[in-house]
Amino acid sequence: MQRRQFGATLLAGAATLGFPYIARAQGKVIRVIVPFTAGSGSDEGARFYAEQIGKALGRSIVVENKPGASGLIAVRTVLAEPADGNTILLGSNSLIAVNPVMVKNLGYDPFKDLVPLHGLAISAAAFVASNDSPYRSIADVVARYKATGKPISVGNYSEGYRLVGEWLAQETDIQTTPVPYKGGAPMVTDLVGNRLDIALNDITGIAPMEKAGKLRVLAITGGTRDKLLPNVPTMKEQGYADFESYVWSSFSMKAGTPADKLKELAAAITAAQRTEAAKAYQAKRAGTFLTKALADLGEFQRAEYLRFKRVAEKANIRPS
Incomplete structure (x- = not known):
């Protein structure tokens, strides 16, 4: 396991920015559990956002890498903690939408055991x-x-x-x-x-x-061309109107986390995505921000899962 702690700003800053509930929980560190190895693209994104959120909330945030078992180790780590808003899971299309289709006896239900918090990036x-x-x-x-x-x-x-x-x-x-x-x-x-x-x-x-x-x-496979490959057409441009697929990352939390904590954390992430630092970070990478949060993010994730499920069923692919 690898941990990195991000220093927070003053507690008063969090209250000023409009996150009083989370600011009052200053004594407890927020943990971000990452189901990938340190140094991977997803890990890098988690660390960037952890730093930005820590600044916004006036909280210390620790990123912990828990790779392995198709993300199950990371999910179990989150589910073993109280649903108190202090443990965040870095999710992805693999963890939320693909594993439930492809992995037999997965060990968690992404739509019952977890709740969507906020999107990070999509490409x-x-x-x-x-x-x-x-x-x-x-x-x-x-x-x-x-x-x-x-x-x-x-x-x-x-x-x-x-x-x-x-x-x-x-x-x-x-x-x-x-x-x-x-x-x-x-x-x-x-x-x-x-x-x-x-x-x-x-x-x-x-x-x-x-x-x-x-x-x-x-x-x-996106709906529009990407800024890093401006001359490359989409599948839609080549005549496949319904062919649209993405790689995405998002934060989730344990089911049962109080709604007010979810809303405040989501607001902090939205604020972080609007900063110049976040815009500069995303500009160097494919795709764009995934700005969906809470219920909207949940609808998006379920649609992604159902699309992969249809493809697998048509191909006669069974979970293994």
Whole structure:
């Protein structure tokens, strides 16, 4: 476990900013539980927001890394604590929307055991190919399959990306072969070496490689183009009107946390996203802020889960 504590501003500052309830709890440290290793992109975001929220609330915040078991260790850590508003879980599309579809005997119900607090960031995924591959668009991938009848190999390094790859097969009426990897680096190595047809990756990770001419991005899955890849069309632009999928992160808390504490914490995160520091932080990364909070965030998360569930059912994928 790795911990980092962020120093808080004066208690009076929290009350001035309009967070009196949380300010009165000054004596207890807020813990942010992260289900990923230190140094990962999600961990970095959690630490940035922990620092910003600590400044806004006048509270000390400790970030703890609890990776492993598909996020179950982190979730259990949160659920073992009182629902008093002092323990926050960093969630993601994997933890909230994908695991319930793909993991058998998950050990938690994200819609009963947890409550949504506030979104952090949201971005599209990218379909990528090597720079010397025959593919320059999704249409090229489809044409290649129809010409040869050979399934298209699609690299992934998460169950969420596996489902997006399955969705591609369903939308385009082609056959694909999912090729799982333990991380993005070995997958990209095989992609560049033309041992894969295409792969799914996050935009922030592959944008520099696209710029350097090492990879070709065929499409992204968001509703609009991304600022890091302004010349890359969306799946919608390429004729797949319903194909929209995202990678996102958000904060959740244990079910039963008092509504007033949820509202005050959510307000603090909203305020943090409006700061110049947050805007500068997000400007360097793919996507944008996920500004949904509380009930609105919960509706978004459930819709994401149901979409992945439909894709898995159509592909006859069972939890394992």
